[in-house]
Amino acid sequence: xxxxxxxxxxxxxxxxxxxxxxxxxxxxxxxxxxxxxxxxxxxxxxxxxxxxxxxxxxxxxxxxxxxxxxxxxxxxxxxxxxxxxxxxxxxxxxxxxxxxxxxxxxxxxxxxxxxxxxxxxxxxxxxxxxxxxxxxxxxxxxxxxxxxxxxxxxxxxxxxxxxxxxxxxxxxxxxxxxxxxxxxxxxxxxxxxxxxxxxxxxxxxxxxxxxxxxxxxxxxxxxxxxxxxxxxxxxxxxxxxxxxxxxxxxxxxxxxxxxxxxxxxxxxxxxxxxxxxxxxxxxxxxxxxxxxxxxxxxxxxxxxxxxxxxxxxxxxxxxxxxxxxxxxxxxxxxxxxxxxxxxxxxxxxxxxxxxxxxxxxxxxxxxxxxxxxxxxxxxxxxxxxxxxxxxxxxxxxxxxxxxxxxxxxxxxxxxxxxxxxxxxxxxxxxxxxxxxxxxxxxxxxxxxxxxxxxxxxxxxxxxxxxxxxxxxxxxxxxxxxxxxxxxxxxxxxxxxxxxxxxxxxxxxxxxxxxxxxxxxxxxxxxxxxxxxxxxxxxxxxxxxxxxxxxxxxxxxxxxxxxxxxxxxxxxxxxxxxxxxxxxxxxxxxxxxxxxxxxxxxxxxxxxxxxxxxxxxxxxxxxxxxxxxxxxxxxxxxxxxxxxxxxxxxxxxxxxxxxxxxxxxxxxxxxxxxxxxxxxxxxxxxxxxxxxxxxxxxxxxxxxxxxx
Amino acid sequence: xxxxxxxxxxxxxxxxxxxxxxxxxxxxxxxxxxxxxxxxxxxxxxxxxxxxxxxxxxxxxxxxxxxxxxxxxxxxxxxxxxxxxxxxxxxxxxxxxxxxxxxxxxxxxxx
Numbered sequence: 104x105x106x107x108x109x110x111x112x113x114x115x116x117x118x119x120x121x122x123x124x125x126x127x128x129x130x131x132x133x134x135x136x137x138x139x140x141x142x143x144x145x146x147x148x149x150x151x152x153x154x155x156x157x158x159x160x161x162x163x164x165x166x167x168x169x170x171x172x173x174x175x176x177x178x179x180x181x182x183x184x185x186x187x188x189x190x191x192x193x194x195x196x197x198x199x200x201x202x203x204x205x206x207x208x209x210x211x212x213x214x215x216x217x218x219x220x221x222x223x224x225x226x227x228x229x230x231x232x233x234x235x236x237x238x239x240x241x242x243x244x245x246x247x248x249x250x251x252x253x254x255x256x257x258x259x260x261x262x263x264x265x266x267x268x269x270x271x272x273x274x275x276x277x278x279x280x281x282x283x284x285x286x287x288x289x290x291x292x293x294x295x296x297x298x299x300x301x302x303x304x305x306x307x308x309x310x311x312x313x314x315x316x317x318x319x320x321x322x323x324x325x326x327x328x329x330x331x332x333x334x335x336x337x338x339x340x341x342x343x344x345x346x347x348x349x350x351x352x353x354x355x356x357x358x359x360x361x362x363x364x365x366x367x368x369x370x371x372x373x374x375x376x377x378x379x380x381x382x383x384x385x386x387x388x389x390x391x392x393x394x395x396x397x398x399x400x401x402x403x404x405x406x407x408x409x410x411x412x413x414x415x416x417x418x419x420x421x422x423x424x425x426x427x428x429x430x431x432x433x434x435x436x437x438x439x440x441x442x443x444x445x446x447x448x449x450x451x452x453x454x455x456x457x458x459x460x461x462x463x464x465x466x467x468x469x470x471x472x473x474x475x476x477x478x479x480x481x482x483x484x485x486x487x488x489x490x491x492x493x494x495x496x497x498x499x500x501x502x503x504x505x506x507x508x509x510x511x512x513x514x515x516x517x518x519x520x521x522x523x524x525x526x527x528x529x530x531x532x533x534x535x536x537x538x539x540x541x542x543x544x545x546x547x548x549x550x551x552x553x554x555x556x557x558x559x560x561x562x563x564x565x566x567x568x569x570x571x572x573x574x575x576x577x578x579x580x581x582x583x584x585x586x587x588x589x590x591x592x593x594x595x596x597x598x599x600x601x602x603x604x605x606x607x608x609x610x611x612x613x614x615x616x617x618x619x620x621x622x623x624x625x626x627x628x629x630x631x632x633x634x635x636x637x638x639x640x641x642x643x644x645x646x647x648x649x650x651x652x653x654x655x656x657x658x659x660x661x662x663x664x665x666x667x668x669x670x671x672x673x674x675x676x677x678x679x680x681x682x683x684x685x686x687x688x689x690x691x692x693x694x695x696x697x698x699x700x701x702x703x704x705x706x707x708x709x710x711x712x713x714x715x716x717x718x719x720x721x722x723x724x725x726x727x728x729x730x731x732x733x734x735x736x737x738x739x740x741x742x743x744x745x746x747x748x749x750x751x752x753x754x755x756x757x758x759x760x761x762x763x764x765x766x767x768x769x770x771x772x773x774x775x776x777x778x779x780x781x782x783x784x785x786x787x788x789x790x791x792x793x794x795x796x797x798x799x800x801x802x803x804x805x806x807x808x809x810x
Numbered sequence: 811x812x813x814x815x816x817x818x819x820x821x822x823x824x825x826x827x828x829x830x831x832x833x834x835x836x837x838x839x840x841x842x843x844x845x846x847x848x849x850x851x852x853x854x855x856x857x858x859x860x861x862x863x864x865x866x867x868x869x870x871x872x873x874x875x876x877x878x879x880x881x882x883x884x885x886x887x888x889x890x891x892x893x894x895x896x897x898x899x900x901x902x903x904x905x906x907x908x909x910x911x912x913x914x915x916x917x918x919x920x921x
Contacts, residue, residue: 303889303898325889325898326882332900333829333847335838356875395882402879409872444863448876455883458890500894 198260201246202267208239209271216279220675225535225765227671228276229664236275237661243267244660247377248653251370252645261373265355268380272663273351273388276671277344282681284674286703286758288346288389291317291324292339293708298328299338306712308503314711319501322459323392339390346390350398351380357401362605364408365568367431374608374652379600381659382550382607384543384666385593393594396463399452401601403467404574407474410445411485412436415478420566427563428615433479446484450492457493458500464493466578466598473577477570530767539669546662547596550607553655557609564609575602611652613644673762676705680756680795685709687754687791687798695750696742696801700774703762704754704796717741719777720768731770734777735784742801753781756796814861814918822861822915825854826908833904855907856880858915884910 212235219231247264276284283289294317298304303325305318317324327339336342358379362372388394412434417425425432437445457464471489475481497505531540558565558572565572578598582591684706691697693713701720708716722730730737742751755778763774781787781799791798814822829850836843856877888906892898 298893303893304896305890305893307894321893322886322890325893326886329885329889329900329903330848330851333833333851333904334844335833335836335840341839353878356871360872360875399879399882402875405875406872448860448863448880451883451887452879455879455886459886 198246198250201242201249202260202263205239205242205246206267206270208235208242209275210239212236212239213275213278216275220279220671221677223672223675225533225672226539226665226669227535227674228279228668229539230535232275232664236271240271240660240664241657243271244657245653247373248649248656251373251652252649258369258373261369262355265373265376265380266352268377268660269348269351272380272667273347274345276668277348280344280671280675281678282676282705283340283343283346283390284671284676285386285389286674286676286705286707287391288343289676289705290708291390291392292343293706293711294324295327295331295339296709297712298324299331301712303328307500309507311712312715314708316461316501316504317392319504320392320459320461320496322455323395326395327390343390346394347388350388350394351383353398354379354401357398357405358601360405361401361408361571361601363431364405364434365431365564365571365605366429366609368429368612371429371605371608371612374611374656375605377656378550378553378607378659379604381656381663382546382600382604383597384546384663385597386667387594387597392460393463396456396460397597399456399459400463400467400598403449403452403456404470404601406445406449407471407480407482407485408570409434410437411442411482412479413481418566420563424563424567427561427567429561429609429612430564430567433567446488449485450488453488453492454496457496461501462581462594464489464496465581466594468493469581470574470577470598473573474570476573480570531765532767532771533765535669536765539665542662542669543666546659546666549659549662550600550603553607553610554603555606557606560614561606561609561612564606568605571602571605575599611648611655613648670765673703673758673765676758677795679793680758681705683756683791683793683796683798684754687752690790691752692750695752696744698738698742698751698753700755700759700763700777701768704756704758720763730777731773734780735786738777738781739784739786739801743803751801752790753787753799753801754796757794759796819861819915819918822854822858823912825850825915826904826911829854830901830904830908833901850911851885851907852881853877854881855884855911855914856882858911859884862914862917 212233215233216228216231216236220228224230243264247261247268250260250264283292294314298321305321306315307319309315311318331337331339331341355376358376359372362375366372366375387397414433414436424430436442453464453467456467468486468489471482471486475483475486531537576599578595581598582595684704687697688706688709691710691714695714696717697707697714698717698719699707701718702716719730726737738753742753755774760774763769764771769777778797782789782797785804786802787799788802789797790800829847832843832846856879859880860873860876884907885903888910889898889903892902892906
């Protein structure tokens with residue numbers, strides 16, 4: 104083996120390094136981890152040494168005696184190929200083991216978790232999963248960290264680990280709960296059901312009240328209704344539980360493309376992707392128009408960043424920034440006719456966003472507008488498209504909405520304090536909800552803090568990746584403009600998250616030495632001793648960096664679980680609860696008035712086009728005082744208008760009770776007192792009862808309204 | 811990118827009509843029906859539209875993203891437009907997508 108040629112030896116060394124776990128950079132030779140640069144930076148993956156590569160021509164080093172026969176050389180080649188293959192196999196096994204073990208442990212945890220979901224506490228699913236779940240998640244994170252710190256050449260392993268992460272994060276609920284989570288998802292299913300039942304008749308006026316906007320921005324629901332009919336399903340219920348996993352998986356390509364525009368370092372790119380998924384606890388990935396529109400929004404941004412860059416003269420730091428190992432050179436400007444075609448292509452997804460969701464077109468419009476700060480992405484035609492297409496929709500199909508809502512929006516515009524207050528979860532009550540609230544806000548804070556560190560740590564990245572920073576900051580003014588039902592602060596965080604994740608990932612890597620030591624290439628005459636010393640230091644640096652990356656990702660992954668699943672006690676609806684509500688809807692004739700503690704129950708909006716609703720948690724001021732002072736009398740007085748048909752119902756379910764308690768929507772014990780008052784009142788008659796809830800019907804009394 | 815070969819263009823042009831045959835002849839929720847219809851709706855209109863418009867650049871990820879984005883956009887446009895004019899049925903939506911796919915698949919791709 105001593106006669107092996109230089110090229111082959113290097114490959115063999117690489118393979119050996121793989122086998123012993125030496126850490127090297129992936130793509131950018133001037134490694135931020137400290138490995139010595141050996142070649143120019145490249146965006147292309149380096150080919151992994153293979154048996155075939157090892158059998159490439161071997162040159163005889165000077166001074167060796169050519170005493171081997173061709174047969175001997177062949178045998179040596181075969182042996183060497185076998186050795187490398189075994190090493191490669193070991194490497195692949197080393198990378199596959201945490202993945203398979205992690206997923207195995209996760210799968211093992213599912214049956215146990217399934218038996219516990221009917222008795223969730225204040226920490227939701229996070230307290231119900233057994234140790235196997237946590238161990239599996241830890242192994243997936245550890246394996247991913249390993250793939251980042253190998254001189255890996257293919258994105259296969261980080262991609263596989265990303266899918267594994269999404270399975271653990273976003274498919275667990277689909278596998279342990281027998282029904283889809285989130286009252287909002289059930290509402291969207293009800294909307295699709297209505298379109299399926301009425302032959303796709305949209306009502307773009309305001310007759311449907313609070314549900315009218317779903318017809319005015321109907322793209323997502325129309326698409327779902329079509330697919331359900333075409334494949335022969337009965338309802339979106341068949342697949343709604345899997346929406347979080349699928350919608351998250353769809354985000355992988357656009358996020359990768361965005362991050363790759365601004366970094367040639369694949370460790371940074373994949374870390375940013377992971378931080379996005381670990382930080383995205385806000386739960387907007389369920390079956391919803393916003394999840395669909397967010398995919399298109401990121402897709403549009405990815406295509407803009409990659410194809411609509413303009414050539415601008417490099418600034419004072421331009422060349423150095425382009426060569427920064429963690430950064431990337433600016434995208435080249437495409438010919439004018441091709442740019443025009445890209446704009447034409449982009450009009451389609453921008454239009455699809457505009458007809459599917461209210462808020463996302465605003466975020467996109469603001470994003471491309473703010474992007475104009477960067478000369479490289481200053482594109483008036485793109486701005487025109489992003490603003491005019493949604494405006495055209497708003498001025499036609501959604502005009503009724505704006506006629507009704509504009510005065511209200513104008514009143515609340517600029518009310519920073521009111522608009523930036525979160526809605527649900529604003530006053531969590533009890534040890535579990537309070538802790539979960541601290542954890543989810545802490546998770547958001549940690550991502551923001553990491554992003555700030557990344558910004559400070561890498562000035563060249565700050566300049567070259569300015570566009571992604573601008574897009575992250577662009578939605579912030581939306582928090583001032585409108586409360587969006589108390590959700591604006593969460594939505595703004597979600598739109599900012601891709602940019603935050605990119606810089607948060609940069610925080611995990613030290614500033615590459617090459618960028619600060621401009622003359623290192625001239626230092627080729629260093630003594631062997633000093634080189635060895637540097638390499639030893641590099642290894643320590645690489646170890647430190649790897650350990651830091653693993654620790655941060657593991658902490659984020661651990662905090663993500665309670666942040667994302669901590670409210671499952673309110674979001675999960677057992678079959679008994681669904682049956683109770685469906686029986687009520689079946690009993691209720693058209694024109695019924697349905698009253699509930701709050702909207703958090705399944706099928707709340709089933710048949711919403713023919714019913715009206717009142718949620719007690721919306722009561723404020725004197726209304727709330729009257730409700731709490733004499734609940735049955737207050738309810739009866741406000742339900743009496745349904746006479747003489749008397750089709751008015753008061754429903755209280757398990758999930759409503761959990762929601763009211765955990766979110767502090769009513770004072771402690773208030774809902775129980777309300778229900779007792781109603782039960783004792785002659786104005787109400789119990790018509791349905793199960794362990795998961797009760798339904799009372801309002802009964803007009805001969806003496807009029809009484810309590 | 812070299813121009814898409816004629817057999818591939820013909821296959822793409824026929825995909826919508828194959829999807830219609832599948833929807834009409836296979837049982838509700840049959841796995842093959844789900845696979846064919848989802849495959850068509852998520853990929854074919856976008857792939858067909860993309861051919862004459864843009865040369866493939868930057869490898870597979872961007873092309874895949876574009877194909878899915880354009881296909882989903884075509885689906886929601888067709889379905890919403892038909893709903894707004896009161897002509898909606900899933901079959902008519904599929905018909906619109908099949909026609910779009912055929913018309914845009916047949917011209918040679920840009921090179």
